[in-house]
Amino acid sequence: MTSKNILVTGGAGYIGSHTVKELLRRGYEPIIIDNLSTGYRKLVVGGEFIQADLRNPDAVRQIFSGHRINAVIHFAASCYVGESVEKPMMYYENNVLCGMNLLAAMLAHDVRCIIFSSSAAVYGNPIHVPIREEHPQNPINPYGQTKSLFEDILRSHERLYGMQFVSLRYFNAAGCDPEAEIGETHEPETHLIPLALDVAVGRTPNLRVFGTDYDTPDGTCIRDFIHVCDLADAHIRTLEYLMDGGASAVFNVGTGTGHSVREIIRAAERVTGRSIPAVNAPRRPGDPPSLVASAEKLKGAIGWTAQHSALDEILSTAWNWHKKLRGCAD
Ligand SMILES: NC(=O)c1ccc[n+]([C@@H]2O[C@H](COP(=O)([O-])OP(=O)(O)OC[C@H]3O[C@@H](n4cnc5c(N)ncnc54)[C@H](O)[C@@H]3O)[C@@H](O)[C@H]2O)c1
Incomplete structure (x- = not known):
């Protein structure tokens, strides 16, 4: 090369x-x-x-x-x-x-x-x-x-x-590196999945769900x-x-498939085996109800499609890293 x-x-x-x-x-x-x-x-x-x-x-x-x-x-x-x-x-x-x-x-x-x-x-x-x-x-x-x-x-x-x-x-x-050698660390953390996992490890008592009255099947925002x-x-x-x-x-x-905030919480509970209490909070200004990509153009140009973006794979790799980040045993 x-x-x-x-x-x-x-x-x-x-x-x-x-x-x-x-x-x-x-x-x-x-x-x-x-x-x-x-x-x-x-x-x-x-x-x-x-x-x-x-x-x-x-x-x-x-x-x-x-x-x-x-x-x-x-x-x-x-x-x-x-x-x-x-x-x-x-x-x-x-x-x-x-x-x-x-x-x-x-x-x-x-x-x-x-x-x-x-x-x-x-x-x-x-x-x-x-x-x-x-x-x-x-x-x-x-x-x-x-x-x-x-x-x-x-x-x-x-x-x-x-x-x-x-x-x-x-x-x-x-999601994170499957070997959990590296992963997501933002300060302050604003992303849904690490915030949900912080509840799972007991670092925060509950997860705020911003907006539960959107025009989506379960009322929460949908993201890709x-x-x-x-x-x-x-x-x-x-x-x-x-x-x-x-x-x-x-x-x-993106993947072309959207998941609601509530779906993510359920997936996080399933993968971690822990309860993630959620509290309803008002909508945040500027949060569109649904953001889902058409991923067709990249697929057409170079044959790329997502291989690791099933929810459980995202959640389980994020969880393995998150436990290490927060110093938690299984
Ligand atoms: N995380 C997401 O979901 C997401 C979504 C869409 C786009 N992006 C874009 O992807 C990129 C990476 O995002 P991320 O989530 O890894 O963020 P991050 O904050 O983890 O990474 C940004 C990196 O850039 C470095 N940096 C910032 N300003 C710099 C400067 N002036 N000189 C040198 N280094 C500098 C930071 O120290 C940090 O390591 C960003 O451009 C972001 O806008 C992220």
């Missing part, structure tokens, strides 16, 4: 660390850049780790000068919707300006392949479900706006400079949960597609 050196920004985070582990398993040599603002050094299981901040263009350029980088997977970002509403400029800086520092260094060193972590948040409140990539983009918070804006910047870099990109719009990342190992696979396969001359593209990464 000649194109082995992959720069992974945000590789000490949840999705980045799982992708790094999979890159290593497939014989790539990842170089990880992370400022550890929300990531953890211990999640990086191999490759070269460089603690640096993408806000610093000189540091980014130096990394490209010191390494022969063949392609980039760009995970680094600020990712809390609520925080983005409170601190929009922080989100524009970290999610847009930092990406532009990266693109400038790539162009200066003739690196022209990038896989970008986008999000279902670019669609806003969907008009049609399942959501296809052509669905109008109408993000309803600064987080989604930064992802949509950076996609535009990638398109203009393709037009102006021949940059080749794949933007992967993920739905809800979930994609196993983090399926996401890692989608990154590496689209990277190979791009490096083999595939055209720039935007793809959803």
